Amino acid sequence: MHKKFCMTLIIALIFLPNIVQADEEQTWIIEMENAPEDLEAILQKDYPFIEVLHMYDTLLEAVAVQGKERHIEQLYEETFVTTIHSAQTYQVPHAHTKNSALPKANYHPEDIEQTGKNVKVGVIDTGIDYTHADLEANYQAGFDTVDFDEDPMETTVEQGVPTMHGTHVAGIIAAKGEITGVAPDAEIYAYRALGPGGTGTTAEIIAALEEAVDDGMDVINLSLGNEVNSPDSPMTEAVNRAVELGVPVVVANGNSGPDLWTVGSPATAEKAMSVGAYAPVQHQPYIELANSYRIDLAQVPLSPAWNFSKRMPLETVSSVEELEKSINDRVILIEKEKTYLEMMAAIMEKGASAVIVYSEEDPNSWEFVELPIPVAYISKDDAKQLQSAGNWFTTKYEQLTDKLATFSSRGPVTSNWQSKPDIIAPGVNILSTVPGGYAELQGTSMAAPYITGLLALLIEKDPDASPEELKNRLISHANPIDELNQSAIDQGAGVADIARSVERKYTIKDKAIHFGKVDQDDQTIQRSITIENHEEDPMLVRWEIPRKQPGIQWKLPFTTEIAPGTSESFPVELRVSTDRLTQELLEGYVYVSVGDERVSLPYTLVTEEADYPRISGIELEPIPFKENKYNLSVYLAEEVEQLEVAIISDDFSETNSILEETNINEGKFQATIQIDEMSESSQYLIVQVVQNGKTYSSEVQLNS
Incomplete structure (x- = not known):
């Protein structure tokens, strides 16, 4: 029987779920301690109106059930139940990209005898198009923790918003056709944990991780993550446990750079191989205006390379509502409004050739998605200069060699103060397989599978080596790039040298x-x-x-x-x-x-004076069966003298203090709070701490 470990981690900074009606069936995730061996039989006998969906025990003890609230409440009273969550879903729309005319690519290292033969690689992602001509020979099997079946195919148009990310990742690791992966003879196993449009929960991701461990994978790739800079989130714990059980886990470091302290879980896991992204050769696009004013175009991760060689028409609009019915062959200059996802969805419907977004908002906070057209962002000042230059522009390119990608997340990690990433790999404009063809994408999601492929080569060479030995071997022979401009915190040990790692x-x-x-x-x-x-x-x-x-x-x-x-x-x-x-x-x-x-x-x-995040990982979740009561959890980098939680309106006209505590230890702080009434206007949850006489605060928006 396939098992499923279910424990919810909020992937966004915060998600305040709606309370469903009591008569509606929903999925609940129940964590347990010292559960009876015949738990499933007990549940089926004593709770006939509850459907047991999945049972898990490899990484942590949990069960997923489905039923109505009044029936779940009875189960909540069992002595072996410790925590109960209503399962939440997250949806990130993805655009389907394909281009069958792109050139071939070969990622297998030259002069390396190993090809990954007989090495099992688990890809936890959006699924894989296992019918793709470049992947079908190496695809072996897999599992879908979204639909809970043995068909981990990417989401198709008929099923919803289609996906392609997992197929792209798999091609970098082990494609064998027009694209040659790093380890072209490795055996690919797909674990679909994100459904239509990239929808899924951490419950499904950890479930997939557990499936991969139970299936005997030799190495696992996780090209996903969040922005919580802490080393003890449930995802991080699960990754560390998988490595302890003998399976190397490679994790993308994240696309929230270039600031420090931006690496997020599970790349923060001590035992994971955390991977940042660099460009061996990068063509930096920029626009030079008549007055010699230069505008560098910062490429948005997961969008194709900006490679326009001719003059392009520029159309400036103040909102997506101003867009004409058809904007084909034009570059749209627009200020960021609403969310990045909503903007891109509206623009994609009209057929633009490219988009330049301008904003003073930190682009690290945007929810990037895969797009079939190039997207870049600039500052408001640059946008004013560009608008005043006319309705046409020409892009110039500066060739840069061995430069870290601007978007690549940096360390260190709070609390354990370790530097992440451990290593870097190519992650800018990477050509690989997608359903129906090929596409170039960029991100640390593309760098991680490169390292996964290298580990497959080392595993073929030495199949009995432990995850720690394999990690040490790869890092031992890595070399930093551009040391004058890129620090150890940016790139860790640097770029892998597989030939020296194999020679050892x-x-x-x-x-x-x-x-x-x-x-x-x-x-x-x-x-x-x-x-x-x-x-x-x-x-x-x-x-x-x-x-x-x-x-x-x-x-x-x-x-x-x-x-x-x-x-x-x-x-x-x-x-x-x-x-x-x-x-x-x-x-x-x-x-x-x-x-x-x-x-x-x-x-x-x-x-002590470093500007590290004292507060992170704020999560707020309603307590089942308790009206207006919520579980609050906050990750504290260190011991604090005082902690206060309050709700404040956006105009600061109303403040309601709801929690005060003193002398709190480092790590995850949890408490039950009561929020009696939610205002119709915007409100913010403020978490404030005092440490060594200084005050630090963090806020999250509750509603809008």
Whole structure:
């Protein structure tokens, strides 16, 4: 029997669900502790009006049931029930993209003998078009946790808003045809966790992860995530547990860059291989006006490359309502209004060739979706200049080499202060398979499957290696790019070198040095790395003295020789005087020569003054059967002296304090709150904390 673990994680910042009528059947997700072995039989016998949908026990204990509220309330009273959620759904519209005229692409590394043969790769995504000519030979089987059947096909037009993301991801890993994937002989198993238009719940994603683990996958790809910068969300816990059970999990780092602290769960998982995106060769589009004013076009993730070579007509509109019936062959310049999704849906119906969106709003907060036309965004000031230049424009291009993608999310991670991503891979304008053809997409979603493919090659070479060994092997031989402009927090160890990883002269354990957070005036921190010599000859290890920086003093090991087939641990010590520091967040690389290779070891150190998110992961969920009562959960990066929760109107005319607590420990804080009445006007839930005498706050909109 297929099992399904169901535990809800709010993927958006907050989702305030509507309470359904008591007589309506709905799905409930029930977490349990010490559940009886014959639980399913008990439920079927004692609760005949409740349908048991799925049972799960690999990652966490939970059950999904369907029924009316009055029947579920009886089950809620059982002693083994700990938490109950009404299952929520999330929908992100996707446009179906195809282009059968694009050129071939080969992602398999040159001069690498391995092809991923006999390696099982699980792709948890929107499903896969397993009939695609480039995928049908390697597709083996799969499961659909949306429809709960064994047909993980992408959503088709007949079923709703069609999808293509999973097919694109699978092609990067193991296509074999017009496109050659990184591991073209790997066995692909599809786990559809997102349905029509990219709709799904975390319950379905974790269910798919559990299915993949139970099915014996050798490596799993998760090209998805959220914006919660915390290391202990349910998704993160599930990923870590999967790795502990022996399955490497590769996770996209997210598309919320370029700011720091933007990496989200489950890429925050300590044991996951978190992947950022870069462009080996990138053509930066820009518009140069007659007065030499330059406008850089920031490409929106998941839209095709901006590659117009001729003059294009520009039409400026103030709202989507102003659009004509047909806007074919025109580029639309429009200010962001409503939501990005609503705007794009309206524009797509009219047939524009491309869109330039301008706004002062942070584009990291937009909900990007796959689109068949190029979309770029600019500032309001740039938009004014462009409008004044006339109704036509020409795009110029600047060629950039080995540049990190602007959208790629950066670390570190709050609480454990680790740097993510671990590694980076190509993720800009990546050509791959989609239902009915091929398309170029960009995002860390495209970088993650590249690393998944590389891991498949390593697994073929050494099928008994543990997830930790495989991760260390790949990271050991990665090299940073553009170190003057891209930091260790941006790219981790850098770009993988699969040839050296396969050759494996040495392996470095704990290559990334996480010094954590400094909260004392004068503090000495020691970490260690371990280098294993796989050669038949001794290997010399020589450390370079880092450049001097105010407030820090390094103490590094002496030159050491590692005997063949042995390993050596090296202590790395850092003394920090916070009163002399000139930076709030220290990061960079320590260099060591291992044999005849110079290796970059990324390091990070966070100070008390760093601008890290003290509050994240705010979730609000109604308590079943309790009118006006809600479960509130907030992730706190550290211990706080005081926490206050209030509801405030958008004009600040009305404030209602609903919770005050003192001396709260770090981690997830949970409480029950009461909201008696929701205003018809916009309201915001404000969470405010006091830490070391300073006040920090975060807000989420309750209604609009």
